Amino acid sequence: MAEVVLKNLKKIYPNTEKKKKKGEPEKKNDLQITDEGVVAVQDFNLHIADKEFIVLVGPSGCGKSTTLRMIAGLEDISGGELYIDGKLMNDVEPKDRDIAMVFQSYALYPHMTVYGNMAFSLKLKKVPKDEIDRRVRQAAEILDITQYLDRKPKALSGGQRQRVAIGRAIVRDPAVFLMDEPLSNLDAKLRNQMRAELIKLRERIDTTFIYVTHDQTEAMTLGDRIVIMKDGFIQQIGTPQEVFDHPANLFVAGFIGTPQMNLFDAHLARKDGKYTVTVGSVTVELSEEKQQRLAAKDVAEQDVVLGVRPDHIMLCADGVKGKVDVSEMMGSSVHLHVTAEGKDVIVIVPTNGAAAHFPAGSEVNMIFGGNVAHVF
Numbered sequence: 001m002a003e004v005v006l007k008n009l010k011k012i013y014p015n016t017e018k019k020k021k022k023g024e025p026e027k028k029n030d031l032q033i034t035d036e037g038v039v040a041v042q043d044f045n046l047h048i049a050d051k052e053f054i055v056l057v058g059p060s061g062c063g064k065s066t067t068l069r070m071i072a073g074l075e076d077i078s079g080g081e082l083y084i085d086g087k088l089m090n091d092v093e094p095k096d097r098d099i100a101m102v103f104q105s106y107a108l109y110p111h112m113t114v115y116g117n118m119a120f121s122l123k124l125k126k127v128p129k130d131e132i133d134r135r136v137r138q139a140a141e142i143l144d145i146t147q148y149l150d151r152k153p154k155a156l157s158g159g160q161r162q163r164v165a166i167g168r169a170i171v172r173d174p175a176v177f178l179m180d181e182p183l184s185n186l187d188a189k190l191r192n193q194m195r196a197e198l199i200k201l202r203e204r205i206d207t208t209f210i211y212v213t214h215d216q217t218e219a220m221t222l223g224d225r226i227v228i229m230k231d232g233f234i235q236q237i238g239t240p241q242e243v244f245d246h247p248a249n250l251f252v253a254g255f256i257g258t259p260q261m262n263l264f265d266a267h268l269a270r271k272d273g274k275y276t277v278t279v280g281s282v283t284v285e286l287s288e289e290k291q292q293r294l295a296a297k298d299v300a301e302q303d304v305v306l307g308v309r310p311d312h313i314m315l316c317a318d319g320v321k322g323k324v325d326v327s328e329m330m331g332s333s334v335h336l337h338v339t340a341e342g343k344d345v346i347v348i349v350p351t352n353g354a355a356a357h358f359p360a361g362s363e364v365n366m367i368f369g370g371n372v373a374h375v376f
């Protein structure tokens, strides 16, 4: 149980050889470089409520792990303050922060059994034997690994090892649970399964969670709130629904949602106090809520980027003209990849609808409502 507050948190790495994670492609980040070094995280302000599940998400190299490692005490804090339950933690040893961390690599001790791995930290803390046994067995039961307690990690599958890594954190009953890409080493099917298990686990463990992932689906399904990062800066903080419905900028619009939001070059006009946007031959009036937002800022007529989600585009007899490049059958829907107005556009149509029958090479006309249009 704990509230975690991050105030203006900052991390500068000395400007030496940049870290490259194993198997990871070269990072193409736009991090700020100062005389002191590479600014991996800056202006990080976040108030995490007790028992909240927060997900830090963003592309590789945006500073997620660095932030988590600063909270864990595995990385020095270059600036700002970290509070856990009201106590300033900047210079507190990791072992005294009452946190437990689960890593992508599992980091299990290979020579110890599952039981030994889970009991290890409690033994170090000199917790009585019967209490250790109770906690290990309880965690094993929650994670459904009781039958493997006598095995060594090498005799377990990837998913089972990950459960042991999580179990090792659970037994410590920490105030804050930190997880760094815990599902990234699992195959797609197991990842989906473990994601569902984490949702259940979270209901059984009343703890604050801070979870790092580059996978927006994981972020959307797990987080009470998600923090979207890019190039060391927070881009937006909100509930999954908020960031999906109201992306703060083009980066968030493109990052959240699969397939990603379509972006058109458009023109914003204001006539008789009403805002309209035009893409090609189509002009739509924006929703009342967007009218008010734009009017409040007295936004002038200008060229804008217009975002429309793939399932919000409809095909009609008349509209923005496009040509189907690829038609992908997805089962219950068809994804049409269309070139229109010089952009790659994705349109999702139901399999059983007439619109589904547009093979590659077809001409389509696209329309969308002003209520689903995002102006950037």
Ligand code: ADP
Pocket (backbone or CB within 6 Å): 013, 014, 016, 017, 018, 019, 020, 027, 029, 031, 038, 040, 058, 059, 060, 061, 062, 063, 064, 065, 066, 067
């Ligand atoms: P993410 O978790 O979002 O992939 P990281 O927090 O690991 O990103 O890294 C953020 C940036 O800081 C990256 O550009 C990375 O190369 C750099 N970085 C991370 N660790 C170190 C380090 N120990 N020394 C120097 N640069 C580092």
